[in-house]
Amino acid sequence: MRPTLVEAARSGDEEAFASIVRGSADGLFVVAHRILRDVGRAEDAVQQTFVTAWRELPALREAERFEAWLHRILVHACYAEAKRASKWSANVVALPIDGPATRDTTDDIATQDALDRGFRRLPTEQRAAFVLHHYLGWSVAEIAESLGVPAETIKSRLRYATSTLRAALDADARTTSTTSLEQMA
Amino acid sequence: MNDNEFDLAARAWLADGPMRMSDHAVRSTIEEIRTTRQRRAVRPAWMATPVSTFARVAIAAVLVVAVGTLAFNVMPRPSDGSRVGGPSPLSSVTENGPIVLSHASGDGEVTVSAPSTWAAWLPGKAGGQAGDVWFGGLFHAEDFFGHGEHIDFVDPVAYDAWCAANGGSPLLSAPADAAAIAQQVIADPNFETTTPVPTTIGGLDAVSMDVTLAPGGKACGIQMIVISRWIHELGPESGSRLRLFLVDLPEGMSVKTLAITVVAPEKRFEAFVAETAPIIESIEFHPNGSAISPHVAP
Numbered sequence: 001m002r003p004t005l006v007e008a009a010r011s012g013d014e015e016a017f018a019s020i021v022r023g024s025a026d027g028l029f030v031v032a033h034r035i036l037r038d039v040g041r042a043e044d045a046v047q048q049t050f051v052t053a054w055r056e057l058p059a060l061r062e063a064e065r066f067e068a069w070l071h072r073i074l075v076h077a078c079y080a081e082a083k084r085a086s087k088w089s090a091n092v093v094a095l096p097i098d099g100p101a102t103r104d105t106t107d108d109i110a111t112q113d114a115l116d117r118g119f120r121r122l123p124t125e126q127r128a129a130f131v132l133h134h135y136l137g138w139s140v141a142e143i144a145e146s147l148g149v150p151a152e153t154i155k156s157r158l159r160y161a162t163s164t165l166r167a168a169l170d171a172d173a174r175t176t177s178t179t180s181l182e183q184m185a
Numbered sequence: 186m187n188d189n190e191f192d193l194a195a196r197a198w199l200a201d202g203p204m205r206m207s208d209h210a211v212r213s214t215i216e217e218i219r220t221t222r223q224r225r226a227v228r229p230a231w232m233a234t235p236v237s238t239f240a241r242v243a244i245a246a247v248l249v250v251a252v253g254t255l256a257f258n259v260m261p262r263p264s265d266g267s268r269v270g271g272p273s274p275l276s277s278v279t280e281n282g283p284i285v286l287s288h289a290s291g292d293g294e295v296t297v298s299a300p301s302t303w304a305a306w307l308p309g310k311a312g313g314q315a316g317d318v319w320f321g322g323l324f325h326a327e328d329f330f331g332h333g334e335h336i337d338f339v340d341p342v343a344y345d346a347w348c349a350a351n352g353g354s355p356l357l358s359a360p361a362d363a364a365a366i367a368q369q370v371i372a373d374p375n376f377e378t379t380t381p382v383p384t385t386i387g388g389l390d391a392v393s394m395d396v397t398l399a400p401g402g403k404a405c406g407i408q409m410i411v412i413s414r415w416i417h418e419l420g421p422e423s424g425s426r427l428r429l430f431l432v433d434l435p436e437g438m439s440v441k442t443l444a445i446t447v448v449a450p451e452k453r454f455e456a457f458v459a460e461t462a463p464i465i466e467s468i469e470f471h472p473n474g475s476a477i478s479p480h481v482a483p
Contacts, residue, residue, distance in 0.1 A: 004320065004337075005306060012223055018215045019306040023326055025214065029206035034199050043210040047217060054218045108197070115198045134192065135199040165195065169186060 006063040009054070017057070021050050028074050034131045035078045037120065041085060045077040052077070068146040075128045075147055082124040110172060118168025122161050129157040130165075287467075290321055293474035294438055295338065298467035299323055307338070310439065318343045319440045323464065333425050334449045334457050336464060340440040341366055341431075363431035363442050367392050370429065375402035384430065386445065387470045391432035397425070397451070426454045430465070437472025 008016035025046060032042035032049075052073050060069055119127060132138045132146070140158070144151040186194070284301040291309035299305065307321030319340040342357060349355040357369055367381045377399045381392040430445040447465065449457035 004322065008306075008308070013308070014219055015308065016306060017218055019304055021211060021215055021218065022304050023324065025206045025211050026204060029210075030202070030204055033202055039203060043206055046206060047210065047214045050214050051217050051221055054221055055224050058223055111194050112198045112201065115195065130195075131199065134195045162191070166186070166191060169191075169194075 006066045010057045017054055031131055032074060032078055034135055035127045036081055041081045045081045048077040049074040072146050078128060079124050114168045114172035115165055118165040122164055126157045126161040129154050130161040133158055294471050296469045297464060299464045302326055318347050336461055337446045339444050341444045342442060363392050363433045366431050366442060367394060370396060375399055386430050386432045387468045389432050391430050393428060393430050396427050396429050424451055426451050428458055434470055435472055438470060
């Protein structure tokens with residue numbers, strides 16, 4: 001992270017902030033996409049993040065905290081996007097989540113399908129904690145500090161997210177084993 | 186599935202998916218920024234000094250000049266080799282090779298070429314908190330939060346004076362040339378250095394040396410000007426090494442001596458120096474800002 005750029009942007013230098021956008025957009029986009037599982041919404045969340053960050057940057061006291069601060073804004077932008085998405089999808093009939101009619105025989109793909117289905121059931125707060133922990137490799141303390149919530153809350157979110165995803169994987173494994181038995185019979 | 190297997194499966198699943206935001210979305214974000222006003226924070230006490238009428242007139246004059254300069258830069262001009270659209274980089278695509286961008290500093294005094302995977306920010310004297318200090322830098326475009334690998338430019342003497350004027354203890358005891366600055370860095374107990382060796386930058390004589398933070402050496406925080414922070418600014422993290430180039434510039438440049446640093450974590454340092462050697466070799470100096478039309482790298 002470039003403190004000089006952050007300081008310049010904090011002083012109102014648009015070019016410096018544009019450099020920050022170019023340098024960090026992809027990283028934020030990947031996190032937003034993994035939380036929201038939608039390219040368009042992830043891009044909207046990142047755009048909103050940068051606009052908010054630019055507007056509020058003069059209030060950031062320590063340039064070294066910029067990364068954590070930016071991720072905090074991003075996660076809140078994801079919450080807002082998810083809420084907006086849930087309003088739009090309220091009248092849409094959900095498709096069954098039993099997976100594709102013809103299963104891929106590759107275990108990895110089956111596992112990823114199961115994780116994807118399980119993840120979509122999680123509240124956004126749990127998704128965010130899970131992505132920051134398992135994708136960015138942040139510790140519970142780092143997530144708690146960045147998001148401004150107690151560490152116990154983050155632990156709880158991670159615990160629930162993990163158990164939901166594990167349940168999805170177990171259900172998938174049971175389905176696979178039943179299918180195999182039926183094929184053997 | 187045990188915990189380790191679950192962690193591995195989760196990481197593999199999270200790693201799978203789009204990794205880049207579309208160029209259109211990035212451009213549209215930057216456009217949105219340009220139309221958004223920054224909320225001003227309460228200024229620090231040292232900045233909140235009363236402004237005299239004379240100062241207001243002077244500031245207004247500077248703004249008029251700045252707006253005029255901006256208008257001059259953004260107005261399209263005929264494609265006769267003159268610059269169009271301000272300090273945007275020029276690019277060249279080599280056959281089957283990477284796209285190379287040529288960047289000029291805001292005052293046209295320094296040009297440098299780098300692959301398009303690098304982002305450049307070269308405001309010259311126009312940027313940042315220390316507004317009278319010439320500086321700029323290049324970093325991996327997709328690694329803003331990444332590995333602390335970058336190339337920087339700074340006027341060490343002006344930055345040192347700025348630090349001293351804002352509560353810091355200067356590193357340099359007096360205005361000095363490249364050789365004298367190198368000796369003062371060597372003498373500073375906060376650093377460990379290699380012996381300076383002669384080299385050339387942009388066809389000019391320069392000295393080069395490696396600098397790391399000494400055990401127990403103080404690293405300057407951004408808001409904590411303990412000692413002159415210009416060198417820390419360029420490589421503030423312990424565990425990183427910087428290769429410092431000091432070059433005395435010719436008449437007609439707004440900076441007498443320029444410091445250029447290549448910074449990377451110790452374990453990546455040699456590879457990074459090799460990777461960035463072509464960028465350092467591409468640096469050119471243009472007295473009186475004659476780089477109005479930055480060259481296109483081969």
